[in-house]
Amino acid sequence: MKVVRWMAVLSATPVVLAILQPASHAESAESPKARTVVSLTFDDGDKTHVAAARILEKRGMLGTFYVNSDTIGRERKLDRRQLAAIAKAGHEIGGHTLTHARLTELPESEQRVQICDDRRALAAWGYRPATLAYPFGSVDDDAKSVARQCGYDAARRVGGLKDGACRGCPAAEDPRPKDRYEIRTPGSVHGDTLLRQLKQQVLNTEKSGGGFLPLVFHRVCGNCGLYSVAPRTLEDFLDWLATRESRGTVVKTFQDAVGARYRPLPPQE
Structure with a gap:
């Protein structure tokens, strides 16, 4: 009799029946969606990166700022206070060697000084540098080995992805x-890089099925040199980039995009 009563209750309660019934394959499976991850990276610790960081923050985005520790505080470069403010806002601070040295022109011992001592300086300032950008995008097998030995968990060159030159x-x-x-990465953004060209790099990635697209910026100012981008161009690009989220395109720091871990510093030699 009790069994009959419970069956009556269940038959009158469609919500309970829905819970008890296993979901169909169509209902339980997530629809596949291409994922494009864009990283906005800024090289050389230029003083204009204060404005660049604010442009990103206004749009709820975070970037990666690669700095040369020996140049911090010099003319046209970030000072320690400005660098700390960028980090406090949530942006990634990464290594870029002590003095922006072209590593492929140095013996391994000097590469080690440039990469390891730069990372030690950043760590002494309270940062946790997990990724490295090779100055000039210049890298060889020795530099890669040294980057690993110095504790970096990932490193970025310049070039190798589709752009006007490739x-x-x-x-x-x-x-x-x-x-x-x-x-x-694609080649560095130049002063004559058009907004449509920046958009096209993202669209090309989306059309290819998604992937990781690190973009390389330097100075953020108008008509201020070959390796620069006008603030308005950057703003317009980021506003457009924000609209791509519905298509599976997101912005992450370089560290988050590749899942880089902070590894301990090597012993001082």
Whole structure:
């Protein structure tokens, strides 16, 4: 009799029946969606990066700022207070060697000084640098080995992805890069890079099925040199980039995009 009563209750309660019934495959499976991860990286610790950080923050975005510790506080460079404010806002601070040295022109012993001592300086200032950008995008096997030995968990070159200079290159880096110590990018953004060209790099990645797209910026100012981007161009690009989220495109710091861990500093030699 009790069993009959419970069956009556269940038959009159469609919500309970829905809970008890297993979901269909169509209901339980998530629809596949291409994912494009864009990282906005800024090299050289330029003083204009204060404005760049604010432009990102107004749009709820975070960037990665690669600095040369020996140049902090010099003319046209960030000072310690400005760098701390950028980090406090949530942006990633990464290594870029002590003095912006072209590593491929140095013996391994000097590469070690440039990379390890720069990372030690940043750590002494309270940062946790997990990723490195090679100055000039210049890298060889020794530099990659030293970057690993100095405790970096990933490193970025410049070039290797599709742009005007390399139309046959892939549109994006693999979501899990095969070589974590030579992660590819399009060429650096130049003063004559058009807004539509920045958009096209993202669109190319989306059309190719998604992937990791690190973009390389330097100075953020109008008509201020070859390696620069006008603030208005950056603002317009980020406003457009924000609209791509519905298509599976997101912005992450370089560290978050590749899942880089902060590793301990090597012993001082």
